[in-house]
Amino acid sequence: MLSIGDMSRRTGVKIPTIRYYEQMKLIDAPERSEGNQRRYSKAELERLGFIKHARDLGLTIEAIRKLIDLSTRPDMSCAEADKIASEHLAFVQARIAKLKRLETELKRITSCCSSGNIDDCYVIHALSDHSLCEDVH
Amino acid sequence: MLSIGDMSRRTGVKIPTIRYYEQMKLIDAPERSEGNQRRYSKAELERLGFIKHARDLGLTIEAIRKLIDLSTRPDMSCAEADKIASEHLAFVQARIAKLKRLETELKRITSCCSSGNIDDCYVIHALSDHSLCEDVH
DNA sequence: TCTATATCTCTAGTCACTAGAGCATATGTA
DNA sequence: TACATATGCTCTAGTGACTAGAGATATAGA
Structure with missing residues (x-):
């Protein structure tokens, strides 16, 4: 399990920005530790990496949201x-x-x-x- | 004397943006008509044109403010x-x-x-x- | 156990506008 | 002169994508 700081170091996304993405529902609200701190899985690390990459390419949050949405519907055409x-x-x-x-x-x-x-x-x-x-x- | 609408049409700067520039002190608060509407002079039209051009070039408001400041101090070096x-x-x-x-x-x-x-x-x-x-x- | 570091929530600020509400004024025609 | 329409006023709040700070709590290592 990764803390928000681990996520930040691994992806290069700043901590407040990760929380912002959660608020914008780009990433799901993760599990919490007993003391209410965020704990992430590997899958969540990957998604954050995806978002970072797309943002670096200049895609808007809205466009990224669409791509994420698409990727969770495996039957969809990739057109x-x-x-x-x-x-x-x-x-x-x-x-x-x-x-x-x-x-x-x-x-x-x-x-x-x-x-x-x-x-x-x-x-x-x-x-x-x-x-x-x-x-x- | 030009109304704010005239200024907008002549420079391509939208009316709310002109008021915003006034608020940001990029342009001086102009004279007013009896009914409290803004009335601009030719000099003010020119300054707005200057600002528009600089913004089109991507200069920030802050940079433009500096340039305006410089241009009103004719003794200054242009370096x-x-x-x-x-x-x-x-x-x-x-x-x-x-x-x-x-x-x-x-x-x-x-x-x-x-x-x-x-x-x-x-x-x-x-x-x-x-x-x-x-x-x- | 203590301490330093990390994290929490919440609010507000950034830049350069843009939108809208709810009025007031100006202009042109009848 | 009356009226309709266009134009203008102030004020507040919203945009996108974060960033900063306050003040409190949690965790990790010595």
Whole structure:
């Protein structure tokens, strides 16, 4: 049996976050010791690892809840699970594209600041004048 | 003189958000009409545009507050402003790198799901078994 | 047994908004 | 001028995914 601290060390999920996941019903309320402390099984460790991994990948709590739900219905087609992951992939790709455009503009903004006076500051100037952007947003 | 709705239409910042910025002291409390409605000047429109642009670039409210503060002290060197923008550039670049690693893993996860049964579902399986990751995280 | 560490519950705070209730004001047309 | 509609006001509370802190209790090792 594992304490909440053991779970935390093994998965890298912080203790308050584990309790938060329990509250959000991502994990079941575990057994308790005589003194009311949480005691987890190996299966619960695995589920927390699953959640951690999915969160690291940026999946929302809601998406993870769906995946867990799916995995407990072994008769279900996995098309649904694939859909969740695929949608998230598209989301990640869109975010990369957007950030790359921002990177371009930030590079442009920061590469020109050489004067000593704020009146000529290209950073401030560029941020004020949207028309300087090359249709970035 | 512009109403809050005019400001919103011209900058693309939603009305409650404008009021929120006022509360956060990013913009000064504007004049009011006889009936207590906000009335803005051109200068205030420009400042809101500045804030919008900076937010679109992902700068935090706190960073924007600093930039505004800097821009009202015309004697200051702009090195500080450049530092804020550069730091943010580094942040954006780090995020791009991280998202690209996630993209790789998500692609791998979603490209193999072909079986009809959840027991064989690669998505669920891959998310459960961290060791399948190629040291992505 | 003592002490240090771990855990408990509960509340509130974070960021950057967003939503809604319940009014008051402004604007345009008849 | 009367009215309808649109716009605005303040205030409170909610979002997601945690994080922090208070104050009490439990457990493990010397």
